[in-house]
Amino acid sequence: MDQLASASALIDKCRPERPVRGLRPHAAGRAARWFLDKFPGDVAYAYKANSSVFLIGALYGAGIRHFDVASLPEIEDAATIPDAHLHFMHPVKSRHAIRRAYDLGVRSFSLDGEDELDKIMEATGGARDLLLWVRVAVTAINSRIPLERKFGAHGEKAAKLLIKTRQVAAELGLTFHVGSQTTTPDAFVTALGEVHRIIVKSGVMIDRLDIGGGFPARYPDSDPAPLQDFMDVILANIETMPVKENIKLMCEPGRALVAEAESLIVRVDARRGSNLYINDGSYGMLFDAAHLGFIFPTRLISRSVDASDPLVPFELWGPTCDSIDHMKGPFLLPDSVREGDYIEIGNMGAYARAIAGRFNGYGEYDEVILLDPPVLSMYGAENTQVAAARG
Template structure:
């Protein structure tokens, strides 16, 4: 794959017909190193967030060896990674997927019901080498995408399930998820309090605790607390647990590891007032912008703009014939932007690639590796700020 200094260098070299994914593997590697250095346990990358071989390679090169996988295709893909430890953390799995995963060496499974526990035991032949994680439902506090309504168990049923799982598990864990893009660390403090009460209520000693994902990334409309604040709260909460000295920890970052590691370079095919019609949209990599209201950083490419020219808010429309192919934004770009211009949409490494489809025949992308920093960053003293979105 071609390497270029920036998205601007791409437009200087050619004017691509298709939208372009700009990969920044170095950003994924930096994020992974931060988590490995600051989290006191296993860092299991949430494979669903982005399975690009270039980003997986960067995470692996940084030291990631654990992977949170949620489907059989993800397991079959991730099983090719040398020395990978796979954790099948979807709480509802088909019998075929459980059998196939176990045959491929997976021993780590999550569950949130007695039916799922029974299914796992039956499909693994009552195996004696299982790591079983009981998924606890916890409150979503200041998260962009709450998850507690679909999965998880709580109260006395959770305590009962923990007792039953303890009887058959080689190692027993508790896991939870505070919701995607959680802006403040108090969600983890509350969840760890729930874990504490569950352990006391059940009278069961656990071997492992997985605090899930939810760690945030930066966007123009979201300036979350520093990741170090999250770690302080998490470590303090774990210190209050009755099993703190004999427990192995894990987390499942997805967005926080790869959001900064990919951007999208698009062309303006038409302008109508403050509406820009571009060559990718909600059926492609902009699903989150269309359906969840995410606002991503934007930067005009390929030509100079007068520094005094104002940045104005635009709405974006994708290339399909569907009227829901609409990203309200606002996305800030120079007032003079016109048909034929290109711009970069940054910090799109989380979920955008995974969700993109082929509706109306669109969904084909070119790819390049970019060597410059991401537009926004959560990491370190060299974390970047949003640059002027005016020009190259």
């Protein structure tokens, strides 16, 4: 794979027909080192966020050895990583997936109901070497994608489930998730308060506490609190836990580790007023922009523009024949942008690759490794939206 100084260098070299994924493994490595340095426990990468071998390699090189996996294909892929510790954290699994995971060496499973606990014990033949995590539901506060409606036990039910799980688990863990792209640390204050109450109500000792993911990335329409604020709040509240002396911690960052590590390079195939028709869209890597309203940083990379060229808002339309292939934005670009220009859409390393499909015959990408900084960063102040837009 080519390594280039920047997305602009790619366009100087060639004018690609297909959209291009621009990988920045160094950004993933930097994020991983930050978490490993700041978090006093296991950092388990949420594999579903991005399974690119280049980014997984960068995370591994930085020291990541724990992985949150949510499906059998993810487990079979991640099981090839040397010294990997896999945690099957999907609360609802098929018996086949549990059995196969156990055969591949997985001993860590989550659950949020007695039926799932029974299923795990039956599928593993009553194994006594399991780390079992009871997932509790917590309130989503300032999260872009709340997750508490689908999974998690509440209150008295959670306490009873902890008691029953304690009877069969070699190690007992408690886990929760505050929701994806949580922008303020008070979500963890509320969640850890609920965890505290459930532990006291159950009267059991837990061995592990997994605070889940939800750590944010930076986007033009989302400027979250610094990650250090999250760590300060989390650690201060864990200090109040009744089991703080013996508990082992884990977190599951996904977006925060890889969002900055991949961008999308697209071509403008038509301009109609403030609408740009590009060669990737909602059925490709821009699902979150179309269906969840994410606004990603954009910059023109195919030519220089005059400083007097104003930045104006654009809507984006993808290449398929479907009218919902639409990303409302607004995406800020120079007013002079025109057909044949190339745009870099930054901070797309989280989930975009995983969601992209092949509808209407599209969905083929080239890839390059880029050596420059991410378009926007949670880990440094070298970028601004204006600089990002102008390239």
